[in-house]
Amino acid sequence: xxxxxxxxxxEAHLRMLIHQTLEELEDEGVELVTATNGEEAIEALxxxxxxxxxxxxxxxxxxxxxxxxxxxxxMGMSDVYIILLTAKGQEFDRQRxxxxxxxxxxxxxxxxDALLMKAxxxxxx
Amino acid sequence: xxxxxxxxxxxxxxESRELVxxxxxxxxxxxALEGVQSGVLPATVGITAEALVPLAADGAGAxxxxxxxxxxxxxxxxxxxxxxDVERKALGAEVxxxxxxxxxxxxxxxxxAALLDVERVAALTLQETRHVIVATDGVVMxxxxxxNALSTxxxxxxxxxxxxxxxxxxxxxxxxxxxxxxEIVNDVQADLxxxxxxMDLRSLIASPLTVGERVIGIxxxxxxxxxxxxxxxxxxxxxxxxxxxxxxxxxxxxERTVQAAVERERLLALHQHAELARARLENELELxxxxxxxxxxxxxxxxxxxxxxxxxxxxxxxxxxxxDAVILPPGDHGARVLLCVADVSGKGLPAxxxxxxxxxxxxxxxxxxxxxxALAALASxxxxxxxxxNKYVTxxxxxxxxxxxxxxxxxxxxxxxxxxxxxxxxLALGSTGTPLGLIPGGMPYGEGSAVLAPGDSLVLYSDxxxxxQNAEGEEFGEDRLAEIVRRSVGESSATIxxxxxxxxxxxxxxxxxxxxITLLVLQRAPPNLVP
Numbered sequence: 097x098x099x100x101x102x103x104x105x106x107e108a109h110l111r112m113l114i115h116q117t118l119e120e121l122e123d124e125g126v127e128l129v130t131a132t133n134g135e136e137a138i139e140a141l142x143x144x145x146x147x148x149x150x151x152x153x154x155x156x157x158x159x160x161x162x163x164x165x166x167x168x169x170x171m172g173m174s175d176v177y178i179i180l181l182t183a184k185g186q187e188f189d190r191q192r193x194x195x196x197x198x199x200x201x202x203x204x205x206x207x208x209d210a211l212l213m214k215a216x217x218x219x220x221x
Numbered sequence: 222x223x224x225x226x227x228x229x230x231x232x233x234x235x236e237s238r239e240l241v242x243x244x245x246x247x248x249x250x251x252x253a254l255e256g257v258q259s260g261v262l263p264a265t266v267g268i269t270a271e272a273l274v275p276l277a278a279d280g281a282g283a284x285x286x287x288x289x290x291x292x293x294x295x296x297x298x299x300x301x302x303x304x305x306d307v308e309r310k311a312l313g314a315e316v317x318x319x320x321x322x323x324x325x326x327x328x329x330x331x332x333x334a335a336l337l338d339v340e341r342v343a344a345l346t347l348q349e350t351r352h353v354i355v356a357t358d359g360v361v362m363x364x365x366x367x368x369n370a371l372s373t374x375x376x377x378x379x380x381x382x383x384x385x386x387x388x389x390x391x392x393x394x395x396x397x398x399x400x401x402x403x404e405i406v407n408d409v410q411a412d413l414x415x416x417x418x419x420m421d422l423r424s425l426i427a428s429p430l431t432v433g434e435r436v437i438g439i440x441x442x443x444x445x446x447x448x449x450x451x452x453x454x455x456x457x458x459x460x461x462x463x464x465x466x467x468x469x470x471x472x473x474x475x476e477r478t479v480q481a482a483v484e485r486e487r488l489l490a491l492h493q494h495a496e497l498a499r500a501r502l503e504n505e506l507e508l509x510x511x512x513x514x515x516x517x518x519x520x521x522x523x524x525x526x527x528x529x530x531x532x533x534x535x536x537x538x539x540x541x542x543x544x545d546a547v548i549l550p551p552g553d554h555g556a557r558v559l560l561c562v563a564d565v566s567g568k569g570l571p572a573x574x575x576x577x578x579x580x581x582x583x584x585x586x587x588x589x590x591x592x593x594x595a596l597a598a599l600a601s602x603x604x605x606x607x608x609x610x611n612k613y614v615t616x617x618x619x620x621x622x623x624x625x626x627x628x629x630x631x632x633x634x635x636x637x638x639x640x641x642x643x644x645x646x647x648l649a650l651g652s653t654g655t656p657l658g659l660i661p662g663g664m665p666y667g668e669g670s671a672v673l674a675p676g677d678s679l680v681l682y683s684d685x686x687x688x689x690q691n692a693e694g695e696e697f698g699e700d701r702l703a704e705i706v707r708r709s710v711g712e713s714s715a716t717i718x719x720x721x722x723x724x725x726x727x728x729x730x731x732x733x734x735x736x737x738i739t740l741l742v743l744q745r746a747p748p749n750l751v752p
Binding site for chain 1: 229233310313314316317320321323324327328
C-alpha cells in the first residue's frame with residue numbers, strides 16, 4: 097500500500113509550494129493528495145487515511161483545529177501524524193494545538209528543507 | 222521524450238493515464254502501460270507483448286502500442302503531455318526556489334535582530350548566503366574610513382579570507398567597494414582587474430554593503446571551480462547585503478555606545494580617585510603646615526642694643542625652611558644667643574617632619590657641647606642616624622655674644638650669610654662644612670668668627686632669596702639683597718625684612734615662587750644710639 101501525504105490549505109500557492117517541496121517523495125512511492133478546505137480535508141481523511149497531514153490552521157468555516165480535533169477524536173485517527181501550519185506573526189494558541197491532539201506545528205513561511213526532512217522522518221524514508 | 226519522463230508522468234498523473242486510455246480507445250488501438258493494472262486500459266487485453274512497439278524515443282519500456290498509424294498519434298499525445306509536465310516541474314522548482322529565498326530573507330532578518338556584534342553579524346550573513354548560493358569561498362570585508370582599506374571580519378574557504386590590504390578601488394573587490402555596485406565575474410582568471418595572479422578562483426559574485434549612500438564594506442562569494450552565477454543570485458546577495466549592512470551599522474553604534482559608557486565610568490572612577498588623593502594630600506599639607514608653623518619661634522628674643530627680625534614664606538602650603546633664635550646659658554662675657562637659618566631637603570610633610578627633627582636635635586644639644594662645630598657634628602650624626610639617606614639639612618648657625626658683638630659661626634653647606642659693615646662693606650660668610658645628616662661619621666666642621674660692630678648688620682637667609690627668579694629666568698642675587706640693606710640705614714630690622722620681600726616680589730613679577738624664602742636680619746645699633 098502506498099504511503100500518502102495530505103496537504104490542506106485554502107491558499108492555492110501554498111498547496112502548490114508544499115506539493116512541490118514534497119514532489120521528490122513521489123519517486124519513492126509516496127502519493128500526494130491535496131484539499132482546499134476543512135470539509136474536503138475530512139473527506140480525504142475518511143477516504144484515504146493518509147500517514148501524514150500538513151494542515152493549515154486558518155481556514156474559513158472548518159478550521160485546522162476543528163479538522164484535527166475530529167480526526168484524532170471521533171474519526172479515531174490517532175496514528176495519523178498531523179502537523180499544523182500557522183502563519184508567522186499571527187497569534188497561535190499552542191494550548192489549543194495540544195488540546196486537539198496535533199503532533200507538531202510549523203510556521204509559514206516554511207523552510208522547504210525542514211519540511212521535507214520532517215516528512216521523510218515521519219514516513220520513515 | 223525519454224522513457225523515464227514518460228514513466229514518471231504515467232505513474233504519477235492519474236489524469237494523464239486516463240487521457241491516454243481514452244485516446245487509445247478512440248484510436249481503436251491497444252496501449253500497454255508499464256505497471257498499470259489491467260482494467261484501466263481495457264483495450265490492451267489479449268494483445269501479446271511481441272506485437273507491441275515502445276512509444277518512447279529511446280526504445281525503453283514505459284508504454285507500448287501495436288505498431289500502427291495510430292501509434293504515431295499516440296506518441297504525439299504522449300510527447301505533449303511529457304513536455305507540459307516538464308514545464309510544470311521547472312516552473313514549480315523555480316517558484317519553490319523563490320519561496321526558499323523569501324523564507325531565507327525572512328528568517329535572516331529575524332536572526333540578525335538578535336545580534337549586536339559585528340563579527341557575528343558577518344558570520345551569520347555568510348552562513349545564510351551559503352544556503353542559496355553555491356560557493357567554496359566567502360568573505361565579509363569592512364572599509365576603514367581613514368585608511369580606505371578593506372579588512373576581513375568573517376570568511377570561509379581557503380582563498381578569499383586570506384586576502385589582505387585591499388584598498389578601495391583596487392582589484393575586483395576594491396572596485397565593488399569604490400563604485401558601490403555588485404558584480405558577477407564568471408571568469409576571474411580573465412578579468413584584467415585581478416591583482417592576485419596566484420589566486421585560484423574561477424567565479425565570483427560580490428555586493429557592496431551599503432547604509433544609505435555610504436559603502437561600509439563588501440560581501441563576496443567565490444568558487445574555485447567554474448560556476449555561472451546568475452543575476453537572480455546577485456539580486457538575492459544584494460538583498461542580504463543590505464540587511465547585513467544595516468545590522469553591522471547598528472552593532473557598531475551599539476559597540477560605540479557601550480565603549481563610551483565604559484570610558485565614562487573609567488573617567489569617573491579616575492576622577493574620584495584623584496579627588497580622594499588630592500583631599501588626602503591637602504590634609505597632609507595642612508598637617509605639615511601646622512607642624513611647621515609651630516616650629517618657628519612665636520616671637521624673636523629681645524636683645525639690648527640689637528634689633529632682630531625674621532620672616533619665612535613657603536613656596537607651597539608647607540615648606541622646607543626653618544629659622545630660630547634661642548637664648549643660650551651665659552658664657553664668659555654674659556648672655557649668648559644662637560641664630561639659625563636652615564633649609565631642609567624635600568617638600569611637604571616629610572620636609573616638615575625633618576625640620577621638626579632638626580629643631581628638636583638642635584634644642585636638645587644646646588649647651589651640651591663644647592663648641593658650635595661640635596654641636597654641628599653631633600647634630601649631623603644624629604640626623605643621619607634618624608633619617609633616610611637622601612634627607613639632609615643645610616644650616617647657618619651663629620653664636621653671638623651681644624655684649625661684645627663677637628660671633629662664631631658654622632655653615633653646614635648653607636648659602637653665604639651677609640655681614641654688612643656700617644660703612645657699606647659687604648662680607649660673605651661662606652660654608653664651613655657639609656650639610657647636616659648628609660654623610661655619616663664625625664666630620665669635623667670648621668668654625669668661623671666675626672665681630673658685629675655697632676652699626677653693622679648680619680643677614681642670614683635661605684637660597685630662596687638669591688635664587689628667586691623672574692619670568693626671564695634671571696636670579697635675584699646677593700648684590701640686590703646687600704644693596705637693599707645698605708640703603709635702609711636707620712630702618713628697623715622688620716622694615717628691612719619687609720623691603721627685601723617686596724623687592725623680591727617686584728623682581729619676580731608674575732613668575733611663580735619655586736622655593737621657600739627665609740630671611741633673618743640682626744642690626745647692632747650704631748654707636749650714638751647705644752644706651
